[in-house]
Amino acid sequence: MPYRSLLRTLVIMLLLQACKTPESSLVLPGEAPKPVKNIIFLIGDGMGLPQISAALYSNGNILNLEQFPVIGFHKPYSASGIITDSAAGATAFACGIKTYNGSIGMSVDTLPCYSIMEELKDRGYATGLIASSTIVHATPAAFVAHQPIRVFYEAIAADFLKADVDLIIGGGKRYFDRREEDGRDLYKELKQKGYTVSDYYKEEFPAILPPPKHPFVYFTADKHPLTKAAGRDYLPDATNLAVSFLPRRSDKGFFLMVEGSQIDWGGHSNDGNLVVEEMLDFDQAVKEALRFARKNGETLVVVTGDHESGGLAINPGSEMNNLQLAFTTNGHTAAMVPVFAYGPWAELFSGIYENTEIYYKMKQALGIADTAISSVK
Numbered sequence: 001m002p003y004r005s006l007l008r009t010l011v012i013m014l015l016l017q018a019c020k021t022p023e024s025s026l027v028l029p030g031e032a033p034k035p036v037k038n039i040i041f042l043i044g045d046g047m048g049l050p051q052i053s054a055a056l057y058s059n060g061n062i063l064n065l066e067q068f069p070v071i072g073f074h075k076p077y078s079a080s081g082i083i084t085d086s087a088a089g090a091t092a093f094a095c096g097i098k099t100y101n102g103s104i105g106m107s108v109d110t111l112p113c114y115s116i117m118e119e120l121k122d123r124g125y126a127t128g129l130i131a132s133s134t135i136v137h138a139t140p141a142a143f144v145a146h147q148p149i150r151v152f153y154e155a156i157a158a159d160f161l162k163a164d165v166d167l168i169i170g171g172g173k174r175y176f177d178r179r180e181e182d183g184r185d186l187y188k189e190l191k192q193k194g195y196t197v198s199d200y201y202k203e204e205f206p207a208i209l210p211p212p213k214h215p216f217v218y219f220t221a222d223k224h225p226l227t228k229a230a231g232r233d234y235l236p237d238a239t240n241l242a243v244s245f246l247p248r249r250s251d252k253g254f255f256l257m258v259e260g261s262q263i264d265w266g267g268h269s270n271d272g273n274l275v276v277e278e279m280l281d282f283d284q285a286v287k288e289a290l291r292f293a294r295k296n297g298e299t300l301v302v303v304t305g306d307h308e309s310g311g312l313a314i315n316p317g318s319e320m321n322n323l324q325l326a327f328t329t330n331g332h333t334a335a336m337v338p339v340f341a342y343g344p345w346a347e348l349f350s351g352i353y354e355n356t357e358i359y360y361k362m363k364q365a366l367g368i369a370d371t372a373i374s375s376v377k
């Protein structure tokens, strides 16, 4: 009947009209993707694609890293040249700037930069730093300290006193309590500031959560902690402890940086076993981060390396679980480094970008993005 077909045409027209909403109104202010609450940022020092591959093929072809749905690559070069060191690499992640090799949280003009960890602390987030090296070593240091040269360990330790990090786990106790450059006892000063302070000499790594009313420091060694093979085993436990502890320190959210520090040292010493053992330990920390993020639903997990170390190759003659590893250098190389992301806003991390962009992407995910400053070319 003509009447019916007219009615049908009208209904279809109305439906089409309803669907033709202009693009700009598709995302209403109320519907904008929710900022992520927590970020767990895991850095494998010296962890390039060969290190990941060597660990994978030495571990029955299984890694926790395989569970990440989004993967990208960053360009790790620094302001010093195509090969970065860990200080410039960590400063790029922490502050979003390319700087010179050796700089701890400072620009090429040796001006201190405002790190993502400092900013989040100021915004009321809880913060945590975990490393399997000393806590004053370049990678963790760049998130809270500002020193022109990375080996100023005592000065870096003093910077920790100003940073109010909620959770600190790593080696380097001697730079706090047996300082040569001044008479300060930073171990005592941390206590005076309200920290629960403990160390490997006093007790085993805590099996129970320290009281969340106080910030917490645990020194895992006097200088550098042992290698995994020699008995160090706290990195996954510390990660697990941190994700229980930090949410109790702030309702706003937390930022946790976990470093697998000694993968790099396997590259420097051209020791394939060391690379693989340290990689697998780091992968266990990644597992703990993922476990928390899956349950929590408001946590972004980002995993990357600062650079590749050793020019590692998996040579002909290799078989699954029996690799012929070779190195081209005892330094770092310039190869791009993979980035793995899981959780809300993970898609931001796909593609190829500067290492400095990781800082901006994390801030964007947190909903505190400012104008991205184009990176130094």
Ligand code: MG
Pocket: 045, 086, 133, 137, 138, 139, 140, 259, 261, 264
């Ligand atoms: Mg490091």
Ligand code: ZN
Pocket: 046, 086, 264, 265, 268, 309, 332
């Ligand atoms: Zn290195």
